[in-house]
Amino acid sequence: MELRNKKLTHDEFFKQREEVLRQWPTGANLNLEEAAEYLKKVPDHKHFSKKLRYAKENGITLAQPRAGVALVEDHINLLRYLQNEGEADLLPSTIDSYTRQNRYNECEVGIEESKKAGRSMLNGFPAVNYGIEGCRKVYEAVDLPLQARHGTPDARLLSEIIHASGWTSNEGGGISYNIPYAKSVSVEKTIRDWQYCDRLVGMYEEMGIELNREPFGPLTGTLVPPSISNAVAIIEGLLAAEQGVKNLTLGYGQCGNLIQDVAAIRALVEQAEEYFKMYGYDVYLTTVFHQWMGGFPHDESKAFGVISWGSAIAALAGATKVIVKTPHEAVGIPTKEANAAGIKATKQTLNLLRGQRLPESKELKAEIELIKAETKCILDKVFELGNGDLAVGTVKAFEAGVLDIPFAPSKYNAGQIIPARDNNGAVRFLEFGNIPFTKEIKDFNRQLLEERAKYEGRPVSFQMAVDDIFAVGKGVLVGRPENMR
Numbered sequence: 001m002e003l004r005n006k007k008l009t010h011d012e013f014f015k016q017r018e019e020v021l022r023q024w025p026t027g028a029n030l031n032l033e034e035a036a037e038y039l040k041k042v043p044d045h046k047h048f049s050k051k052l053r054y055a056k057e058n059g060i061t062l063a064q065p066r067a068g069v070a071l072v073e074d075h076i077n078l079l080r081y082l083q084n085e086g087e088a089d090l091l092p093s094t095i096d097s098y099t100r101q102n103r104y105n106e107c108e109v110g111i112e113e114s115k116k117a118g119r120s121m122l123n124g125f126p127a128v129n130y131g132i133e134g135c136r137k138v139y140e141a142v143d144l145p146l147q148a149r150h151g152t153p154d155a156r157l158l159s160e161i162i163h164a165s166g167w168t169s170n171e172g173g174g175i176s177y178n179i180p181y182a183k184s185v186s187v188e189k190t191i192r193d194w195q196y197c198d199r200l201v202g203m204y205e206e207m208g209i210e211l212n213r214e215p216f217g218p219l220t221g222t223l224v225p226p227s228i229s230n231a232v233a234i235i236e237g238l239l240a241a242e243q244g245v246k247n248l249t250l251g252y253g254q255c256g257n258l259i260q261d262v263a264a265i266r267a268l269v270e271q272a273e274e275y276f277k278m279y280g281y282d283v284y285l286t287t288v289f290h291q292w293m294g295g296f297p298h299d300e301s302k303a304f305g306v307i308s309w310g311s312a313i314a315a316l317a318g319a320t321k322v323i324v325k326t327p328h329e330a331v332g333i334p335t336k337e338a339n340a341a342g343i344k345a346t347k348q349t350l351n352l353l354r355g356q357r358l359p360e361s362k363e364l365k366a367e368i369e370l371i372k373a374e375t376k377c378i379l380d381k382v383f384e385l386g387n388g389d390l391a392v393g394t395v396k397a398f399e400a401g402v403l404d405i406p407f408a409p410s411k412y413n414a415g416q417i418i419p420a421r422d423n424n425g426a427v428r429f430l431e432f433g434n435i436p437f438t439k440e441i442k443d444f445n446r447q448l449l450e451e452r453a454k455y456e457g458r459p460v461s462f463q464m465a466v467d468d469i470f471a472v473g474k475g476v477l478v479g480r481p482e483n484m485r
Helices: 010-021 032-040 048-057 072-084 104-117 127-141 156-164 187-206 226-242 258-278 300-317 336-352 362-385 390-400 439-456 462-474
Strands: 062-064 091-094 146-149 169-171 212-214 247-253 284-290 321-323 418-421 427-431
Touching (some): 010 187, 032 187, 048 247, 048 284, 072 091, 072 336, 091 127, 127 146, 156 169, 187 212, 187 226, 187 390, 226 247, 226 390, 247 258, 300 321, 300 336, 362 390, 362 439, 418 462, 427 439, 439 462
Parallel strands (some): 091 146, 146 169, 212 247, 284 321
């Protein structure tokens, strides 16, 4: 089937569905009508879309952790702990790496090894292997909305199973769950596969069931300029809306500068709503702010400082929810106690700042306008390359380097842009690659980096980017030269 940004017909969807459900035995006999009846019984307090609506309409920022282990009972115990002791507002089920690569045989081995070892030997929950029976058991054991969080290029079977199990939200997209996660999967393939995931949600919408979809905003989580992540978020939002998705949460990963981070969220909302309106999509839009995704300090007290700073920015930006980090980020998978502590620190900050927003200022307005101008340059070119078709344009844009994600592993990504912080810690472009910015935008980015270089007494260079990557882990935002620390 030729790639195009066009809603899959019922025939196209169900023909593909036959193949999808054969990928693993738990897909057999998965009945869409029975799943819809099950979903219709999800109470409001366990329904993702409804909880997000309430939060947005009441100016509340919700807190959601990441969490997932190999065995069903252990996973339930972990989620209950985060619900009851951590006071989470929303619950995840982080999916293991084998499932993300559709390697379900190895998941089976991981499950058996976990039983023998008495601890999780997988880095997440293998939802496909457990199927509806196991996933519904998880859903029925908790009192909060459930979302699948993963990183899966081909999440079609996973999406079928989790939604049929009462999980009312699914994270990911054809760009954001490919370019930052996979080396050799083509953009064309993942757009097709995620069109299926979105069409599945659209099918449920047609049956009167609203499910939430959330593209992964932070991408590589390493010095990603806001215009890059906003452009990807808007593209994935538009692709999802075409397939019938009505409830979307677009995301952004914290860069660290207060003005830029608040501006990024506000620019994302304003611009996304403009595009949805332009193309006639009826979408209820919410936002998610991801706490710092880069290197963390090893010291737990210092890590709490990073967590609290991200929480404060999420609140001041008016994000609908924030994805929580833990004080164990620097050392590996956190204990349930550390995970709960991260949530409680986040909630305390959110509660103190509830109702407060960063006031409008000349600097904030200028940053919003810059981000929107940069984002528009990218999106205009994507549509142009696709002759108006966003799916085709996205593939061609990656081929041309018009879309380019910094530090991504994918061979389909040009990898030519280099970001670095300006003297105030905002992320700018050091190298532009083939990003189609105007001369004025390029000159302004260069000027800001020159100001930092002058302050630090060194030339603008790649070393700035290297220093910035490791800075937060060393306790600062901007990677200054050694003689300035």
